[in-house]
Amino acid sequence: MRCWHVPYSASVASHLFSVLNEVAYLDYSALKKTEALEPAKSTAKVEEKKSASCPSKQLRTLSVESELSVRRFEEWMLSRRYSGSTIGTYTEALRVFLRYFSEKDPERITNEDLITFNNHYILANKLSASYQNQVVNAVKLFFRTIQMRAMDVELIHRPKRAKLLPNVLSKEEVRLILSAQRNLKHRTMLSLIYSCGLRRGELLDLKLQDIDSKRGLVIIRMAKGKKDRVTPLSEKVLVMLREYFKAYKPKIWLFEGQHAGEKYDERSLASVLKQALEKCKITKPVTLHWLRHSYATHLLESGTDLRYIQELLGHSSSRTTEIYTHVSNKELQRIISPFDTL
Numbered sequence: 001m002r003c004w005h006v007p008y009s010a011s012v013a014s015h016l017f018s019v020l021n022e023v024a025y026l027d028y029s030a031l032k033k034t035e036a037l038e039p040a041k042s043t044a045k046v047e048e049k050k051s052a053s054c055p056s057k058q059l060r061t062l063s064v065e066s067e068l069s070v071r072r073f074e075e076w077m078l079s080r081r082y083s084g085s086t087i088g089t090y091t092e093a094l095r096v097f098l099r100y101f102s103e104k105d106p107e108r109i110t111n112e113d114l115i116t117f118n119n120h121y122i123l124a125n126k127l128s129a130s131y132q133n134q135v136v137n138a139v140k141l142f143f144r145t146i147q148m149r150a151m152d153v154e155l156i157h158r159p160k161r162a163k164l165l166p167n168v169l170s171k172e173e174v175r176l177i178l179s180a181q182r183n184l185k186h187r188t189m190l191s192l193i194y195s196c197g198l199r200r201g202e203l204l205d206l207k208l209q210d211i212d213s214k215r216g217l218v219i220i221r222m223a224k225g226k227k228d229r230v231t232p233l234s235e236k237v238l239v240m241l242r243e244y245f246k247a248y249k250p251k252i253w254l255f256e257g258q259h260a261g262e263k264y265d266e267r268s269l270a271s272v273l274k275q276a277l278e279k280c281k282i283t284k285p286v287t288l289h290w291l292r293h294s295y296a297t298h299l300l301e302s303g304t305d306l307r308y309i310q311e312l313l314g315h316s317s318s319r320t321t322e323i324y325t326h327v328s329n330k331e332l333q334r335i336i337s338p339f340d341t342l
Contacts, residue, residue, distance in 0.1 A: 060102040062095055069106050070094055073142050081226070090138040093131070096121075097139055106147060114139055166293035168327050173282060174294055180279035186272040188237070188244045189255055189264075192218075193288060195234040197295035197313055199224065200288045204264050206254040213238055220314070229314045296321070301330040 062070070070091055077087045100117055101109055114136070122132050143149055169177070174194055181187040193203050202220050210219045216238070217230045250256045255264040273288055292313070299309050310321040 059096065059099040062099050063102055066098040066102065066106055067095075069142075069146055070098065073146050076145050083226075089134055090141065093135045093138040094142050097135055109143075165327050166297070166323060167284075167286075167290045168297045169284075169286065169290055169294045171298060174291070174298075176280040177273070177276045177282065177286070177291075180276040181272065183272075184240075184244055184247055185255065186276075188240050189269060189272060190276065190291065191234075191237050191240060194291040194295050195237045196220075196231040197292045197299075198231075199292060200266060200269060204253070204255065204266060204269065207252060208250060208254055211241060211254065213241075223314050225314070225316060227314055227316075229311065231312050293324070293327075296324045297328055300324050300328045 073094060074087060074091045077090065082090075097114075097117055098106060098109075100121055101113055104113070117135070118132060121127075122135065178187060178191050178194065181190060189203060192198065193200070196218050198218075198220065202223050205221070206218070210221065211233065212219060213233070216233045216235070218233050219228065219230050221228050223229060248256075251260045253261070253263045256262055257264050257268070270288065273286065277283075277286055296309055296313055299312070300306065306318065306321055306325070309324070310318050313321060315321045
């Protein structure tokens with residue numbers, strides 16, 4: 001299978017989640033649900049992250065009562081149509097939390113226990129601030145929906161969120177990356193991500209009917225936040241898409257894998273970018289999301305109104321889009337350093 005794999009069980013998944021949290025993302029989307037308390041054997045795909053490994057305290061086995069409560073929580077999120085990634089993240093974060101207090105019935109867990117977990121498990125094991133927020137969100141939602149009692153939000157310790165700037169490539173760097181790929185299919189995928197500001201999953205979820213060539217639009221359906229949106233289709237990319245369609249003749253998905261009707265693999269798409277970076281000798285740790293950030297920043301620098309950029313990217317809040325004003329060099333270039341006037 002060209003990967004490491006283990007038989008699936010709730011205890012194995014919880015242990016993997018706690019040990020690998022800082023170094024890997026566990027994708028549970030392919031797991032098949034069963035009526036049994038322990039799900040059927042399957043494989044959890046592990047995607048490697050760049051951060052270093054971290055120690056982890058051995059957690060006790062989750063009690064049957066707590067496992068049933070987690071299952072009820074999972075079913076509640078399914079009925080509310082939470083995304084698969086959110087359900088996987090919340091249920092496994094909750095399992096780790098409840099395993100830490102396995103000697104306690106969930107009904108007796110309080111705000112103080114969450115503070116204890118933050119200090120003696122998350123901070124002690126040097127787990128990330130984002131993971132701490134995930135646990136807090138999961139526990140809050142669990143107690144409000146399943147335990148029918150709300151935690152005191154004022155007493156919950158949350159880490160201060162780091163204000164990180166998006167990574168942006170210059171137009172010349174983008175041109176080098178896109179032209180480095182000689183393979184028509186690969187070049188078309190990367191070009192479409194940049195020209196429309198797409199997320200990786202949005203590109204791979206595109207179907208043939210989502211390209212409206214007559215109106216010059218790309219329709220992104222059920223994107224992040226379960227929202228549809230449209231974005232202009234570049235004339236140059238449309239020409240490229242027509243050449244690609246004639247050569248590959250996809251059946252269902254716009255970009256398919258080795259077998260007809262099979263969606264293109266996310267890891268393969270990441271490899272496409274990696275190959276392009278090697279060919280054009282760009283050593284920056286570029287990811288596919290950098291192309292989306294670059295699209296937004298280049299639009300802003302060319303004079304596009306921030307409100308339109310918000311719509312094109314599918315941001316719910318204008319505050320999310322405003323971060324690109326901090327990396328745009330259009331106004332910064334007008335500033336003359338006092339050093340130059342000495």
